[in-house]
Amino acid sequence: MELATTPLVCDRYHHFYHYQASAYYLWLAETLNFLGEYFAADEAFTKAIFQDHRNKEAKDRKGVRSEVFRPIFYNEHPLSDAVFCESVGRLTGVATALHDTALKHYLAQDFETALNALVTCEQENGFFLKGKCWIAMGEYEQAKIALQEAVRLSHIQHDNYHQQAAAAHIERGTLFLKQNALDLAIADFSKALDLHKNNPLALELRAKTYNLKGKAIDIFINN
16 A cells, blocks of 8 residues: 555645746736736736735735836746656647747847847746846836736646546546555545546545445444
8 A cells, every 4th residue: 555655746746836936926927016907907916825824925916006017026936847847747749949048148138138038938837938028127017017927828738637637637547446545545536526627537536435435334343
């Protein structure tokens, strides 16, 4: 039963997806606040807090109006896409190389070169960095568009993650079921449903396992 105490990769890295979304919403909220879109800004601050309840920046800034774009101090989400991909167990590729090249220019305050490096970068961290470049250049409407796209893509990736993580729990639960470790199987099938609501395979396997557990209890009582 060694598998029972070995966390799945998807469980270890899940929080980084939330840090990612919290960072996106925080920068978007500050941009909307600066643009005077206060209702939308407060909604974005709320979503930043929902994604990471410890996001003190979002908590402190919600409801505070400002005519100046204030510095943001939220470092839970890694700046480097390579580090982020490693954190969430995602493969790196061309988009990662483009992002991290642009990041070097951004950190050197060469924002136009950074944006040029990101022209063909279509992943969420790329749009996040584009938004930060536009902010640094005072182009807040452009920044808003880029950050909104980062949020949209982040949710797509997060939904994909949930489905993949649910599949991992179903696979491990099926192994426990074959080993007659019924409680462990039920726990994994339940976790799969928590990650991917109404997953038909998880529902079917959990019902089957509960049925087997009930029969086992009946046999134990009758004997």
